[in-house]
Structure formats: C-alpha cells, structure tokens
Amino acid sequence: MATNDNVTQLTDQAQDISRSMFGAFQGVAEVQMNMLQRLGGIQQNLIQQAYEASNDQLQVLSKISDPREFASAQADLVKTHGQRYADSIKEAIEVTVDGWEEVGKRVESTTRDVKNKAKKAA
Numbered sequence: 001m002a003t004n005d006n007v008t009q010l011t012d013q014a015q016d017i018s019r020s021m022f023g024a025f026q027g028v029a030e031v032q033m034n035m036l037q038r039l040g041g042i043q044q045n046l047i048q049q050a051y052e053a054s055n056d057q058l059q060v061l062s063k064i065s066d067p068r069e070f071a072s073a074q075a076d077l078v079k080t081h082g083q084r085y086a087d088s089i090k091e092a093i094e095v096t097v098d099g100w101e102e103v104g105k106r107v108e109s110t111t112r113d114v115k116n117k118a119k120k121a122a
Contacts, residue, residue: 013117013120016117017114017117017118020110020113020114020117021110021114023110024106024107024109024110027106028103028106028107031099031102031103031106032099032103034099035095035096035099038095039092039095039096042088042091042092042095045088046085046088049081049084049085049088052081053077053081056077056081057074057077060073060074060077
C-alpha cells in the first residue's frame, strides 16, 4: 500500500511532467507565431514588389515606342523584379525551415526531459 509521501511524490512528479509538456506546447506556439509574423512581413513585401513592377511596366509603356527598346526594357524589368521575387520566396522558405527546425529541437528536448522524469518517477 502506498504511503501519503509516495502519493505526494508521484503527484508532484506527474505535475512536473505536465508542466514540461505544457511548456513545450507553449514554446511551439511561440515559434509558430513568430514564423507567421515574419511570413506576413514577406507577403507584404511581395505585394509591394508587385505594385512596383506594375508601376515600372507602365512607365516603360509610356516612354518607349520602339518595339526593340520596349522588349529590352521588359527583359530588364523581368530580370530585376524576378530576382527580387525569387529572393523573397527564398527568404520565406528559410523562415519556414528555421521555424520547423526550432520546433523539432524543442519537441526533442521536451521528449528527452519527460522520458527522464518518467524514469525517475518509475
């Protein structure tokens, strides 16, 4: 039969494990919120880039009448704005990868911590 001290000790250990798990979930939520905020900033940048590309294209249309010059100017616009777009997408991918790596580290750490606490409780 378990003594009151044993019951108290088991209860304390179970609460400690629960706190560890809750802390991990909270940490994961914080990482995900940070990712969403950073991705939102990148999305705003992409919208601004689209506006600037459209504006640049309208300026080219209004200034150039020679088809060859127009084609060359269009190619320059595609190159410039295409590179900016590619850089933004690369940044979004890096934010996502970094975030999920952080989530993985936190989950791994918590799993190890909970296993150790469960072993001590057993």
